[in-house]
Amino acid sequence: MAQKTIKLVANNKKARHDYFIDETYQAGISLTGTEIKSVRAGKVSIKESYAKVERGEVILYGMNISPYEQGNRFNVDPLRPRKLLLHKREIRKILGATTEEGKTVVPLQMYINEKGLAKVDIAIARGKKLYDKRDDMAKKDADRKMERALKSRM
DSSP states (O other): OOOOOOEEEEEOHHHHHHEEEEEEEEEEEOOOHHHHHHHHTTOEEOTTOEEEEETTEEEEESOEEOOOTTOGGGOOOTTOOEEEEOOHHHHHHHHHHHTSTTEEEEEEEEEEOTTSOEEEEEEEEEEOOHHHHHHHHHHHHHHHHHHHHHHHHO
16 A cells, blocks of 8 residues: 655644634645746745635735746746635635634645645634733643653653
8 A cells, every 4th residue: 555645845833823723725726837846846935825715716925936946037926926726615615714803814834745736735713812822832831841751751
């Protein structure tokens, strides 16, 4: 049995720190030829990016794909908006969720799947307050201390 291999290209650790993740979706992404070459080389940043639903399409803003070095005139703007490929029912769910107060769509990670296609995991998220972030950090510290204590016993 062959194991599925995916190549993680970009990870947005800050998203899980700043937001409560409600729902996640896997979306394809519409890229040009030089962009996909740059993605395969791992020159992607999704830290400051977000998605919006506009005219029945989900558009990803703020994602930085560095220009491909051998791309010459075929290179496009590194910060251009990019269309995400989702089913219509998923787009309607995302639109319904984002109309609620305080919810947004953020990318969690970008990867190349086993078929060689670029995919983005996006999430419907609610922003955390400062005290929520502190609680999470305290919980992580407590878990880490417990793991250390259990390791030292053995």
